[in-house]
Amino acid sequence: MSRKIVENIIVQLRDIQNGKTWYDDNLENKIEPISETQAFERPIPEVHSAAELIYHIWVWRMHAIKLLRGQESKLSIESPENWKSNEALKKMGWKKLKADLRESQTELIAFLSDKNDDYLENNTYKPNHALKYLVEGIIHHDLYHLGQIGITIKLLDMDR
Numbered sequence: 001m002s003r004k005i006v007e008n009i010i011v012q013l014r015d016i017q018n019g020k021t022w023y024d025d026n027l028e029n030k031i032e033p034i035s036e037t038q039a040f041e042r043p044i045p046e047v048h049s050a051a052e053l054i055y056h057i058w059v060w061r062m063h064a065i066k067l068l069r070g071q072e073s074k075l076s077i078e079s080p081e082n083w084k085s086n087e088a089l090k091k092m093g094w095k096k097l098k099a100d101l102r103e104s105q106t107e108l109i110a111f112l113s114d115k116n117d118d119y120l121e122n123n124t125y126k127p128n129h130a131l132k133y134l135v136e137g138i139i140h141h142d143l144y145h146l147g148q149i150g151i152t153i154k155l156l157d158m159d160r
Contacts (some may be wrong), residue, residue, distance in 0.1 A: 001116035009120075009135050010109050016142045017105045027057075027142070030149050031098060039094040040086040043155030050152050051089045053145050054097050056082065061104040064138045067125040068111055108138070 015021050018028040031050060039051040048056070059081050066073040075081060089097065112135070120132035 001118055003116050005117040005120060005132065006112055006115050009139070010112055012139050013105060013109055013142075016139065016146065017102070023143075024146075024150065027101070027146055027149075030146060030153070031101075034094075034153065036094045038153075038156055039097070040090050041156060042086070043152055047152055047155060048083070048148065049086055049089075050149050051086060051094060051097055052083060053149050053152065054101050055084055055089055055092075057142055057145050058097070058101050058104050060141055061101075061108060061138060064134055065104070065108055065111060067134055068108075068131060 011019075016027060018026050020026075024030075031054060034050050039054075040049050042049045042052075059075065063073045063075040117132075120135065121130055123131050125131055125134050
């Protein structure tokens with residue numbers, strides 16, 4: 001059984017989190033310098049804080065992990081869990097948010113480690129949507145919000 005797709009996905013997940021990337025900093029390099037105070041600060045009201053973005057990435061990764069395991073997940077863009085307020089996230093703390101994000105990546109990679117391409121291409125999480133589509137979507141989602149974290153940081157730095 002081929003594992004080319006699975007191995008490529010694992011490499012991409014690792015690169016986004018803490019690997020060497022050609023596009024800019026990975027998630028770890030981007031979020032590590034952010035202070036506890038900065039993490040929960042919105043540079044302007046319409047732009048999410050780094051903490052909001054990290055939580056959002058995490059909650060969708062956990063959604064994907066559940067679906068990959070064949071479990072039910074009710075998460076949708078309308079769910080209150082999709083975006084939590086900074087006030088709610090402050091109760092969790094910046095260190096916990098970062099730790100949860102790291103743990104979700106470890107969990108996702110561990111799950112995929114013993115899978116083959118056939119598993120991703122021939123199993124669906126909803127009609128006409130293979131698990132491969134779901135995992136590729138998580139990669140795209142992570143990158144999209146990594147860019148937003150970069151914008152948030154730049155805007156916060158401009159205010160200082």
